[in-house]
Amino acid sequence: EEQLVESGGGLVQPGGSLRLSCVVSGFSFSGYEMNWVRQAPGKGLEWISYISSSGLSIYYTDSVRGRFTISRDNANNSLYMQMSNLRAEDTAVYYCARGSRAFSGFETYWFFDLWGRGTLVTVSS
């Protein structure tokens, strides 16, 4: 069974740091691009970061760039998000999501076809 399992969430003070992990099983992790998506309590989904299958291409949304670092360990089937200088507005459930790439003519597109159950990060004093 294909599966993503996040961990590492918890309560942290403003300005603190936290490292999230996402362990995958049931598919060839090294062949897929991965993403982190978060959802603040009672709010919608927010994509925050992407990493290519090799780890060489990385993108962030503006609100986390410079504070969050995405990485992966293909040998250990794991995706990470190092979060620093955390703010109250970073409070959310953090999901890892597999990004499957497809092609249509000259266009490249993705879809997030597998999600973990999420891990809750609470930033509060």
Place this chain on the structure above:
Amino acid sequence: EVVLTQSPGTLSLSPGERATLFCRASQSVSSTYLAWYQQKPGQAPRLLIYGASNRATGIPDRFSGSGSGTDFTLTISGLEPEDFAVYYCQLCGTPLPFTFGGGTKVEIK
């Protein structure tokens, strides 16, 4: 950066009725880049539609996606009890970011 606006915010319908959800982009985008997700309370999102109109594996054919340019639609042809949920559209092409819309809640009338 393209912004996706979903409407209505909430849709109140009865089982068996047809649901039409809208997703408008702030500028024209390729329909290939549009995906739809369903999320139920306490659960992770689930992929419904990708490439604007392709159903994901295991998604029943009462779900369909369409649209082009700036206007996209998710249609549920006859609501089943398990379809009452929040639905999100997402832009997932180049260039990034992979923007989500604000969501539409489909609730039981």
